[in-house]
Amino acid sequence: MRRLRKTGLLRGLVRETELSASHLVYPMFVRHGIDGRVPIASMPGVDHLSITAAVEEAGEAAALGIPAVLLFGLPAAKDEEGSGAWDDEGMVQLATRAIKAAHPDLLVITDLCLCEYTSHGHCGVLRADGVVDNDLTLELLARTALSQAEAGADVVAPSDMMDGRVGALRAALDEHGLSETPIMAYSAKYASAFYGPFREAAESAPAQGDRRGYQMDPANAREGVREAELDAAEGADVIMVKPALPYLDVIRRVKESTSLPVAAYNVSGEYAMLKAAAAAGLLDERAAALEALTGIRRAGADIVITYHAKDVARWLR
Ligand code: PBG
Numbered sequence: 001m002r003r004l005r006k007t008g009l010l011r012g013l014v015r016e017t018e019l020s021a022s023h024l025v026y027p028m029f030v031r032h033g034i035d036g037r038v039p040i041a042s043m044p045g046v047d048h049l050s051i052t053a054a055v056e057e058a059g060e061a062a063a064l065g066i067p068a069v070l071l072f073g074l075p076a077a078k079d080e081e082g083s084g085a086w087d088d089e090g091m092v093q094l095a096t097r098a099i100k101a102a103h104p105d106l107l108v109i110t111d112l113c114l115c116e117y118t119s120h121g122h123c124g125v126l127r128a129d130g131v132v133d134n135d136l137t138l139e140l141l142a143r144t145a146l147s148q149a150e151a152g153a154d155v156v157a158p159s160d161m162m163d164g165r166v167g168a169l170r171a172a173l174d175e176h177g178l179s180e181t182p183i184m185a186y187s188a189k190y191a192s193a194f195y196g197p198f199r200e201a202a203e204s205a206p207a208q209g210d211r212r213g214y215q216m217d218p219a220n221a222r223e224g225v226r227e228a229e230l231d232a233a234e235g236a237d238v239i240m241v242k243p244a245l246p247y248l249d250v251i252r253r254v255k256e257s258t259s260l261p262v263a264a265y266n267v268s269g270e271y272a273m274l275k276a277a278a279a280a281g282l283l284d285e286r287a288a289a290l291e292a293l294t295g296i297r298r299a300g301a302d303i304v305i306t307y308h309a310k311d312v313a314r315w316l317r
């Protein structure tokens with residue numbers, strides 16, 4: 001007998017996992033006070049963008065068949081509370097309006113967190129003892145969600161990991177007539193070393209301490225399922241696992257435990273690692289990236305958030 005896959009013509013017919021641009025989300029960094037684009041040193045191929053450049057970049061993604069972008073903002077100034085996050089004229093809000101006006105069919109997802117906006121770099125307000133105040137932070141996140149949704153965000157994506165934030169955001173959005181804005185929850189978000197390049201890009205490394213008080217222990221998979229269940233019960237519309245490659249088992253377990261769509265974030269460190277190896281001539285970037293992203297899809301991710309999105313869309317053309 002011949003194994004089916006060895007019959008060349010049948011290879012497509014028996015392929016179990018499809019990777020295409022239509023599953024991808026492209027993250028972008030919109031920065032105050034720059035003209036055009038400024039390369040991000042820690043993430044080759046990724047730039048800080050002005051509003052105009054962000055509209056152009058979003059247009060390129062859309063033209064390549066990528067259905068969604070995920071926006072991060074670098075504000076003019078940071079403060080203790082992170083007030084730039086809910087500034088109606090903030091970078092994310094301005095970029096959202098501009099992108100939606102130019103590319104109405106492109107889905108704009110806004111990352112919802114305070115760490116890019118706080119002077120101390122934590123994802124919430126700090127109490128006098130240096131610990132993040134969970135419940136006070138919820139109010140600020142709710143304000144931010146409203147500001148982003150009012151600016152036209154199609155989906156808000158809380159990445160802060162405060163307890164109860166999905167419920168708090170859902171209630172706030174509903175109360176303000178924004179019941180049709182879905183929530184993509186960073187549910188199983190691990191305290192990971194793989195966020196290093198992003199923190200350089202977002203200038204959001206905590207000045208003191210780390211995020212282990214609110215992000216998850218990499219040793220725990222069942223807890224990831226539990227976080228997903230809690231977020232689903234609070235009204236999440238999409239469940240996210242982050243990072244992706246060291247957590248493929250978590251993606252699989254979450255996928256099997258929920259009927260909601262599952263997203264996986266192929267984070268900055270995963271991207272930078274591959275870029276560095278490719279630049280050193282150690283592996284073939286295209287083959288390795290396609291294999292890694294196919295693996296993330298195979299693990300169960302419906303949606304893959306990746307800095308490689310535009311490359312992948314081109315490669316798969
Ligand atoms: C904000 C946030 C982070 C990332 C996405 N949203 C950083 C962090 O938690 O420190 C990381 C994304 C990446 O590494 O690509 N809380």
